[in-house]
Amino acid sequence: MDGAMTDGFESTYRRTAVPVRGGELTVGHWGPEDGPVVLAVHGVTASHLAWPLVAAGLPGARVIAPDLRGRGRSNELPGPWGMPQHADDLADVLDALGVDSAVVVGHSMGAFASLVFANRHPDKVSSLVLIDGGLPLPTPAGLSDDEVMRATLGPAADRLSMTFASREAYREFWRHHPAFAEDWNPLIEDYLDYDLVGEEPNLRPSSSYEAVAADSIELRGGESLLRALRELSHPTTFISAPRGLMNEIPPLYPEAAIAEWREKLPGLATVAAENVNHYTIVMAEDGARLVAANIRAALDAVHNSSARDEEVKRT
Numbered sequence: 001m002d003g004a005m006t007d008g009f010e011s012t013y014r015r016t017a018v019p020v021r022g023g024e025l026t027v028g029h030w031g032p033e034d035g036p037v038v039l040a041v042h043g044v045t046a047s048h049l050a051w052p053l054v055a056a057g058l059p060g061a062r063v064i065a066p067d068l069r070g071r072g073r074s075n076e077l078p079g080p081w082g083m084p085q086h087a088d089d090l091a092d093v094l095d096a097l098g099v100d101s102a103v104v105v106g107h108s109m110g111a112f113a114s115l116v117f118a119n120r121h122p123d124k125v126s127s128l129v130l131i132d133g134g135l136p137l138p139t140p141a142g143l144s145d146d147e148v149m150r151a152t153l154g155p156a157a158d159r160l161s162m163t164f165a166s167r168e169a170y171r172e173f174w175r176h177h178p179a180f181a182e183d184w185n186p187l188i189e190d191y192l193d194y195d196l197v198g199e200e201p202n203l204r205p206s207s208s209y210e211a212v213a214a215d216s217i218e219l220r221g222g223e224s225l226l227r228a229l230r231e232l233s234h235p236t237t238f239i240s241a242p243r244g245l246m247n248e249i250p251p252l253y254p255e256a257a258i259a260e261w262r263e264k265l266p267g268l269a270t271v272a273a274e275n276v277n278h279y280t281i282v283m284a285e286d287g288a289r290l291v292a293a294n295i296r297a298a299l300d301a302v303h304n305s306s307a308r309d310e311e312v313k314r315t
Contacts, residue, residue, distance in 0.1 A: 057292025070211025
């Protein structure tokens, strides 16, 4: 990875490739190999480099973060896409790395994939932390699939068809984005540089438009997601951002929508973040600090549960 990770954070970052259907999935890692495992799952047009600030807040943990099928350096993997496929890819990642189970953290679309993963592979998940995603997105009824994608992603969908003359041009494009107007940092530049594929002057974002379009349809409530929610049995925390993709109000999840799901899922713990938007909840310091604190709480709960089980076995 190019550039500094964070001030004062000694990087343990490395990348590996994991065999999955149709090729290899690129996976980023932070932390010691023997630490408690956090599986971090990025959003619909993102990559594993959305996670370094969160990883920096988890000293001692082993953070495993793949580039999902159709994104980052996994962008040439073939379809079909969809949450069940992403879930099975995540299972392949843990199996290849010799991990029995993990605290699974999903941001945006990654939260949807995480829920379906927990449903399809329950023994591989100890608990879930969902960040501004996972619950069906409130969208007007009667929209076509293309309209749903554009209502959900906005300008992010248009960006995938654009080309850029240089990495600096891509950075400038994002510097004017409302989401990052007040929260620019070097890690965002690393993230953006990694996102580009091709050669100057025809660089383009790495995410496959076909993958993004197919996956976006499920964000308002595909069959696999609704089943995962009906059958949810893992401890789950949902962290919401107060502003959306364009730093706007209302956010993706208004309080009324969150309250509805609290009623449907009595075991769902909800946390309201402050002073962040859909991106900066993981990619700026205030948001990453809150997310990391909730992940640490989930890791502590897993540790305490394991300790209790061991105590029971001894008595």
